[in-house]
Every structure is written in structure tokens, then in C-alpha cells.
Amino acid sequence: MTRGDLPPAGTATLFQLLRDGRPRTRADLAAETGLSRSTVAERIDTLLGSGLLRFTDKASSTGGRPPTMFAFNPAARVVLAADIGATHAKLAVTDLAGTVLVEQDKKLDIADGPEVVLREVCKRGRELLTRADRTSDDLLGVGIGLPGPVEHQSGKPANPPIMPGWDGFDVPAFVRGELGAVTLVDNDVNIMALGEYRGHWSEYAHMIFVKVATGIGSGLISYGRLHRGSQGAAGDLGHVRVPHDTEVLCRCGNVGCLEAVASGAAIAAKLTELGVPAASSGDVVTLARNGSVPALHQIRQAGRDIGEVLATAVSLFNPSVLAVGGALSQAGEHLIAGVREAVYQRSLPLATQNLRIVQSASGDEAGVSGAAFMVIDHALAPDQVASLLSR
Amino acid sequence: MTRGDLPPAGTATLFQLLRDGRPRTRADLAAETGLSRSTVAERIDTLLGSGLLRFTDKASSTGGRPPTMFAFNPAARVVLAADIGATHAKLAVTDLAGTVLVEQDKKLDIADGPEVVLREVCKRGRELLTRADRTSDDLLGVGIGLPGPVEHQSGKPANPPIMPGWDGFDVPAFVRGELGAVTLVDNDVNIMALGEYRGHWSEYAHMIFVKVATGIGSGLISYGRLHRGSQGAAGDLGHVRVPHDTEVLCRCGNVGCLEAVASGAAIAAKLTELGVPAASSGDVVTLARNGSVPALHQIRQAGRDIGEVLATAVSLFNPSVLAVGGALSQAGEHLIAGVREAVYQRSLPLATQNLRIVQSASGDEAGVSGAAFMVIDHALAPDQVASLLSR
Numbered sequence: 001m002t003r004g005d006l007p008p009a010g011t012a013t014l015f016q017l018l019r020d021g022r023p024r025t026r027a028d029l030a031a032e033t034g035l036s037r038s039t040v041a042e043r044i045d046t047l048l049g050s051g052l053l054r055f056t057d058k059a060s061s062t063g064g065r066p067p068t069m070f071a072f073n074p075a076a077r078v079v080l081a082a083d084i085g086a087t088h089a090k091l092a093v094t095d096l097a098g099t100v101l102v103e104q105d106k107k108l109d110i111a112d113g114p115e116v117v118l119r120e121v122c123k124r125g126r127e128l129l130t131r132a133d134r135t136s137d138d139l140l141g142v143g144i145g146l147p148g149p150v151e152h153q154s155g156k157p158a159n160p161p162i163m164p165g166w167d168g169f170d171v172p173a174f175v176r177g178e179l180g181a182v183t184l185v186d187n188d189v190n191i192m193a194l195g196e197y198r199g200h201w202s203e204y205a206h207m208i209f210v211k212v213a214t215g216i217g218s219g220l221i222s223y224g225r226l227h228r229g230s231q232g233a234a235g236d237l238g239h240v241r242v243p244h245d246t247e248v249l250c251r252c253g254n255v256g257c258l259e260a261v262a263s264g265a266a267i268a269a270k271l272t273e274l275g276v277p278a279a280s281s282g283d284v285v286t287l288a289r290n291g292s293v294p295a296l297h298q299i300r301q302a303g304r305d306i307g308e309v310l311a312t313a314v315s316l317f318n319p320s321v322l323a324v325g326g327a328l329s330q331a332g333e334h335l336i337a338g339v340r341e342a343v344y345q346r347s348l349p350l351a352t353q354n355l356r357i358v359q360s361a362s363g364d365e366a367g368v369s370g371a372a373f374m375v376i377d378h379a380l381a382p383d384q385v386a387s388l389l390s391r
Numbered sequence: 392m393t394r395g396d397l398p399p400a401g402t403a404t405l406f407q408l409l410r411d412g413r414p415r416t417r418a419d420l421a422a423e424t425g426l427s428r429s430t431v432a433e434r435i436d437t438l439l440g441s442g443l444l445r446f447t448d449k450a451s452s453t454g455g456r457p458p459t460m461f462a463f464n465p466a467a468r469v470v471l472a473a474d475i476g477a478t479h480a481k482l483a484v485t486d487l488a489g490t491v492l493v494e495q496d497k498k499l500d501i502a503d504g505p506e507v508v509l510r511e512v513c514k515r516g517r518e519l520l521t522r523a524d525r526t527s528d529d530l531l532g533v534g535i536g537l538p539g540p541v542e543h544q545s546g547k548p549a550n551p552p553i554m555p556g557w558d559g560f561d562v563p564a565f566v567r568g569e570l571g572a573v574t575l576v577d578n579d580v581n582i583m584a585l586g587e588y589r590g591h592w593s594e595y596a597h598m599i600f601v602k603v604a605t606g607i608g609s610g611l612i613s614y615g616r617l618h619r620g621s622q623g624a625a626g627d628l629g630h631v632r633v634p635h636d637t638e639v640l641c642r643c644g645n646v647g648c649l650e651a652v653a654s655g656a657a658i659a660a661k662l663t664e665l666g667v668p669a670a671s672s673g674d675v676v677t678l679a680r681n682g683s684v685p686a687l688h689q690i691r692q693a694g695r696d697i698g699e700v701l702a703t704a705v706s707l708f709n710p711s712v713l714a715v716g717g718a719l720s721q722a723g724e725h726l727i728a729g730v731r732e733a734v735y736q737r738s739l740p741l742a743t744q745n746l747r748i749v750q751s752a753s754g755d756e757a758g759v760s761g762a763a764f765m766v767i768d769h770a771l772a773p774d775q776v777a778s779l780l781s782r
Contacts, residue, residue, distance in 0.1 A: 008425060009422060009423055009424055009425030010424065010426070011425070013404070013424075013425070032400060033400055033401065034399060034400030034401025034402070034404070034426055034430055034434075035401070035425055035426060035427075036426075036427050036430070039425055039427070149741060158741060159741065204621070205621060206618075206620055206621050206625075218707070220707070220708075222613040222614075222616075222618045223613075223616065223618070225613075227597075227613045227614070227618075227708070228709075229597055229708060229709020229710065229742070230595070230596060230597050230709055230710060230711040230745065230746075231709055231741050231742060231744055231745065232709075233706075233709040233739060233741045233742045234597075234707065234708055234709040235707060235709075236706050236707075236739055236741070236742065237703075237706060237707060239739050240702070240703045240706050240707075240737075241634050241699075241702075241703075241737055242634070243632050243633070243634040243635075244634075244636075245635075245636060252739075254737070308632075309703065311631070312628075312631045312632075312700065312703050312704075312707075313703075313707050315624075315628060315630065315631050316609070316625065316626060316627075316628060316631075316704050316707060317611075317618070317620060317625055317707070317708075318619075318620020318621050318622055318623075318624040318625040318626075318627070319620065319621060320621040346631075346632055346645070348624065348627055348643075350540060350550065350622050350624045350627070351624045351627065353622055354621065355621075
């Protein structure tokens with residue numbers, strides 16, 4: 001973007017101040033920024049014109065005409081958020097505060113490939129926009145989570161193991177072609193971590209979110225920001241070696257990987273071996289809810305194995321919150337109990353002093369919520385606001 | 392701080408722009424900030440008065456009097472940086488770009504307690520200031536690294552194992568009393584990580600720095616910022632369990648801690664057991680440099696053990712750079728070779744694709760350099776500049 005495309009200097013500064021939601025007068029804004037009253041007035045007009053600001057109740061005044069106040073307008077645009085899994089997707093339309101306006105669950109098969117899956121997602125997205133009384137012109141952007149590694153900068157899947165046909169596919173270009181909106185993509189665990197954090201724990205600086213389902217992965221928050229790592233691969237705990245002797249072979253080719261020992265798929269396989277047939281994470285959860293002792297025992301042990309790896313993560317990262325989500329976390333307290341046992345035994349006292357180990361509070365909405373925040377944080381950042389004003 | 396103590400709005404904005412070192416005219420600054428020419432002129436005068444800005448060469452012009460240009464002035468203030476170890480300290484005075492102006496090494500005993508040690512550090516600090524032709528009035532602040540856990544917010548050591556008398560001691564208050572300057576404190580590994588990063592790797596977003604000496608610890612950089620964690624305990628890898636069977640008892644009370652297996656102290660103990668007497672990390676390094684095969688063998692194995700734990704750290708954090716420093720890294724390539732072996736074997740291919748595993752480039756200056764940057768980053772931040780202008 002060249003200087004010529006940017007809005008007049010000071011506009012972004014004003015908007016960032018107002019994003020906290022607190023209404024302000026022109027005089028407040030001049031005092032806070034050092035911009036002249038006339039410059040503030042001009043920039044406010046631009047922002048009002050874009051819909052990003054709205055008038056609010058008049059300020060109380062000691063006499064005369066009360067001054068006009070302005071505030072951030074979360075209804076100015078909407079976000080389409082899609083949390084795409086291996087066999088189903090959750091879609092939602094949210095406002096600019098991340099509040100879900102309408103949502104829908106949809107079965108699909110990720111193995112149908114990117115064009116079939118994304119075309120269906122876009123079609124359902126348009127329907128949702130209509131249900132919310134909006135059109136694709138109102139889109140701030142589209143946020144998508146995928147069940148595999150994604151190079152976040154380009155939005156392209158990077159060697160995803162369970163997504164045939166998706167490797168290197170330009171997801172943002174395809175979705176932009178369908179809906180005409182900026183599209184951001186990340187792996188499902190990162191968007192779940194972001195959704196869980198922003199929805200429930202944003203008063204804390206550092207969090208680790210762990211998803212335990214068919215696979216195992218985690219997302220890290222450092223100083224309120226998703227730590228993606230240099231290849232976007234941060235949080236990949238599934239193939240860390242568990243710190244006790246095991247010869248279990250993992251699909252990745254190594255032995256003793258956490259995922260081969262403690263994932264939903266691994267527990268289902270073990271239970272089947274023990275004469276308690278289970279084909280999926282879902283079966284394991286059902287068995288646990290029905291009080292199957294072997295299932296509860298295996299889940300507890302999986303919690304301990306995961307906890308042993310998380311103990312290292314806690315010592316390294318020293319989070320305030322360790323949130324456990326994913327299908328298996330729905331099996332009751334047994335998984336978390338195992339995690340707590342191992343983390344408290346193996347982490348340093350200082351690192352666990354104020355640590356909260358909790359079940360994910362946002363449940364299955366974490367993904368779409370995080371996908372929406374990913375778009376909002378990006379598109380309303382100071383260097384991006386320009387494109388909203390030039391429309 | 393109340394609104395009344397703040398400098399006129401816009402001053403901090405102008406200063407943050409100029410911190411990149413690039414000279415600008417008043418007209419440049421008005422265009423970049425949206426502030427009026429007269430506001431810019433006033434704020435620039437304030438900043439010139441404080442010494443934080445200086446005049447530079449005139450801009451070239453197509454005719455008439457060329458406009459005046461201004462730039463950040465790194466000589467405006469100095470920082471006193473102290474990297475305090477168990478048995479010695481390194482002190483330096485730097486400018487606001489972190490460049491070391493003068494430095495000194497000094498033997499001391501941390502066990503003499505905080506008052507004796509810090510009084511000596513302040514005395515030597517004053518001497519260094521004199522050598523640099525400055526006084527304590529020129530101090531932007533004092534940065535101190537200590538060989539144990541520190542609660543960074545308060546600057547107080549938190550249950551440091553090898554620092555009798557230091558627990559909870561108000562280091563910043565004591566030093567401020569001696570030198571009259573803002574004082575920031577952190578553990579030695581964090582400041583080494585910061586110094587190594589800012590000095591050599593700041594074009595990368597994420598780094599892990601590991602110190603291997605008498606103990607083992609690490610410091611994490613996320614998006615260019617030191618990730619301290621919620622108790623300031625992030626990076627504490629010394630008491631992570633190594634992922635293979637071992638019954639070695641650690642001084643912390645657990646078994647199989649990395650530090651009990653692979654630190655300089657652990658290697659010295661093993662060598663002594665094998666009939667090759669060694670009392671310290673230094674002895675181990677000397678033996679290795681003299682070609683002692685048992686020493687080289689033990690160092691290589693320590694590298695592998697450290698690498699097994701770092702493999703988890705790499706999978707979790709996905710850094711671009713993994714820098715190995717501390718006394719034992721001076722023993723040649725054997726330590727790093729062991730680290731590389733284990734990390735490449737156990738980390739995910741995606742996470743090691745572009746990973747650089749390197750020996751620390753800043754050597755024994757990492758600590759003072761990082762301590763200086765800790766102070767500079769804090770004191771020149773937008774919310775802090777005020778106090779420099781009101782002097």
C-alpha cells in the first residue's frame with residue numbers, strides 16, 4: 001500500500017482509542033491525541049461515514065448545548081467464521097465485538113477436497129448472512145479454521161495429514177473469489193485457543209489451550225496474543241515423546257508420541273483391545289458417561305500422559321491458565337484430574353503457584369469465536385483500517 | 392501518574408516515530424502524525440530540551456533555506472547494566488542504543504547478601520560512569536540480572552536457591568536509594584536471552600536461548616518480546632524430567648530433572664566418579680579443551696539430554712533460532728552437536744524446517760547488553776517518556 005492509499009494521518013490513532021467502546025466527545029479526542037479540534041472533526045466525519053463510529057447519548061453538560069459523543073459501532077460490519085473439522089463444520093456470522101448473531105452446523109467430508117468443501121461453506125455462509133439481514137458487502141472478512149497445519153501468512157495448508165487435496169491450496173484466494181472478502185486461515189486449535197482466551201480469560205496474560213480429541217494439539221497465548229511460531233507450527237504437542245518407556249508406534253513414524261498414547265483414537269483402540277469395542281473419541285465419551293470402568297481408567301491414564309507433557313509446557317511457558325478442550329474433555333472430570341495429577345507432580349512450584357487448570361469454558365463455540373476474533377484483530381489494526389475507509 | 396504529569400499529547404507519538412533513528416523534518420512529522428505544524432514545532436522543542444532529540448544535517452532542498460532535521464539522540468542518557476552471577480559480576484555503561492561504552496568484571500560472592508553485593512555494584516557503577524564522563528544524573532535507569540528467580544514486576548528475588556538473604560529483598564528500592572535511578576531486575580537467563588536476541592537475531596520473531604552452566608535455564612522471545620510468563624518463571628527447563636529412565640535425584644527433591652543429569656555440575660560429578668576429577672563447569676570446559684575423551688563423551692551426552700527436552704520446547708514454541716550459551720557452550724561443538732542430534736530426531740519436520748541451532752553469538756556480553764535493553768525498552772516506551780521530559 002502506498003502513502004496515497006492511506007487515510008489522512010491521525011484517523012487510525014483516533015479509531016484505536018475508540019475501539020475500547022467508551023464514548024468520547026471531540027474535545028476528549030483532541031486532548032487525548034494532541035490533534036487540533038478541526039482535524040479531529042474531519043477525521044470523525046470520515047469514520048462516521050464508514051459506519052465504524054456511531055453517535056451515542058449526549059454528554060451531560062453544565063449548561064448550553066451538550067457536546068456530541070461518539071463510540072465504536074460493532075454493528076458496522078460482520079464477520080463470517082467457519083470452524084471446519086474432518087467430518088463437520090460450524091459456521092457463524094458475528095459482529096465486530098465477536099458476538100455470534102446466527103450460526104449453523106453442517107456435516108461435510110474434508111476429504112472431498114478444498115473446492116467442494118469451501119464452495120459449500122461459502123454457500124452456507126451466504127444463507128447465514130441473509131438470516132442475519134446482511135449481505136457479503138457487509139463482510140469485514142472471513143475467518144476459517146482447518147483441521148491441520150496451515151501457513152497462516154499465506155492461508156495455505158502445509159502437508160496436512162488428514163486433508164487429501166488441500167496441501168498448498170490457496171484457501172484465501174478461493175474464498176475471496178466466492179465472497180469478495182479478505183479471508184484469514186489458521187489451524188483449528190489456534191482459533192479455539194483464541195476464542196477460549198478472548199471469551200473467558202482475557203484478563204490473564206498467558207494461556208495454554210489443549211485440544212484432546214481424535215488428535216492432540218495446543219495453542220499458546222503470550223501477552224494476549226496468539227503465539228504462532230515461525231512456521232505457524234507452535235503448540236504441536238501431538239508428537240512429543242511421553243516421558244516414560246513405551247514402544248507404541250505413531251502414524252508419524254516415531255515411537256512414544258503423545259498422540260499415539262493418549263488421543264481419543266488411541267484410547268478407543270486400547271478399549272477395543274480390552275474387549276470394550278470403541279471406534280472413535282465419541283464412543284469413548286459415551287462409554288465414560290455410561291460409567292464404563294475401563295473407559296474411565298483409560299481416560300484418567302491419558303490425562304496423566306498428557307499432563308506429563310504439559311508439565312514441561314507449563315515449566316517452559318508459565319501460563320496463568322491451562323484450558324483443556326476437545327471432544328474428550330466432555331467425558332467428565334477424569335481427563336482433567338489426570339492432567340492435574342501429573343502437572344502438579346512434575347512442574348516447578350513457582351510455575352503452578354497460581355496456575356488454573358480448567359475445562360474449556362467456551363465448549364464447541366470456541367472455534368467460530370476465535371475465527372471471528374482473528375479477522376477482527378487483523379482488519380481493525382492501525383495499518384488495515386485504511387481499506388475500510390476507502391470503500 | 393495523573394493526566395497533569397503527562398507531557399502535551401502527541402509528544403510520545405512523535406518520539407516513538409523518531410526512535411527508528413531516521414532523521415525527519417517538521418513537515419515530515421506533521422504529515423506522518425496528522426499533528427499541526429505548530430504543534431509539531433512545540434513538541435520538538437520539548438524533546439530537544441530534554442536532549443532526546445538532536446539536530447542532524449540539513450535536508451537537501453531545491454532552493455531556499457533547507458529545512459532543519461531531527462533525529463533520536465542515543466547519547467542523551469546512559470544505562471548502568473549489571474549481570475550478577477554467583478561468584479562474579481559484569482558491569483557496563485551503555486548508551487540508549489545499547490552500545491557498551493565502558494565495562495568492568497568484578498569478583499564477588501552472592502552469598503554475602505543483597506546489601507553488601509548491591510552496595511559494591513553501585514560503587515563500581517559510579518566509577519564506570521566517571522570513566523564514561525557521565526554522572527548518575529545522566530542515568531536513564533539501572534538494569535540488573537540475578538542468578539535466580541525474580542518477580543520482574545517488583546524486582547524482588549523469589550525463593551532463589553543459591554542466594555541466601557536475597558528472598559523478597561527490594562532490589563529496586565535499594566539501588567534507587569544509592570543511585571537515584573529507576574531500577575529493573577530480572578533473572579540472568581532472561582537478560583542473556585534479550586541481549587543475544589537484540590544483538591544478533593532481531594530480524595527473527597521467535598527465539599529460545601538456553602544457558603548451560605552450573606545450572607540449566609532458558610529464555611523465550613515471542614514476536615520480539617521476552618515472554619516472562621505469569622510468575623516470571625517461563626523458561627525454567629532445569630527441572631523438567633528427561634524423557635528416559637533415570638533415578639538421579641535432583642536437589643529440588645524430584646528425580647530425573649534435566650539439571651541433575653546434564654548441567655555442568657552434573658557432568659563434573661560424573662567425571663569425578665569416573666576417575667577424572669572435576670569440581671565445576673570451568674573444569675569440565677578445560678578438560679574438554681585439552682581433549683579428555685571422557686569429558687567430550689559426557690558433554691555430548693549432556694547435549695543429547697538437553698536436546699530431548701528442547702525437542703519438546705521446539706515443538707511447542709516453534710522458534711526460528713535456538714541459541715545455546717553459558718559456560719558449557721564454550722567447550723566446543725560437542726554440546727551443540729548433541730543438542731542438534733536429539734532435536735532433529737524428536738521434533739516435527741515442520742518445526743525444524745528452517746530452525747537454526749547455534750552457539751550464542753554474544754558470548755559473555757549477552758547479560759549486560761540484555762540488562763541495558765530491558766531498561767531502554769521500558770523507559771522509552773510511550774507511557775514512560777513523560778518522566779524524562781519533566782526533569
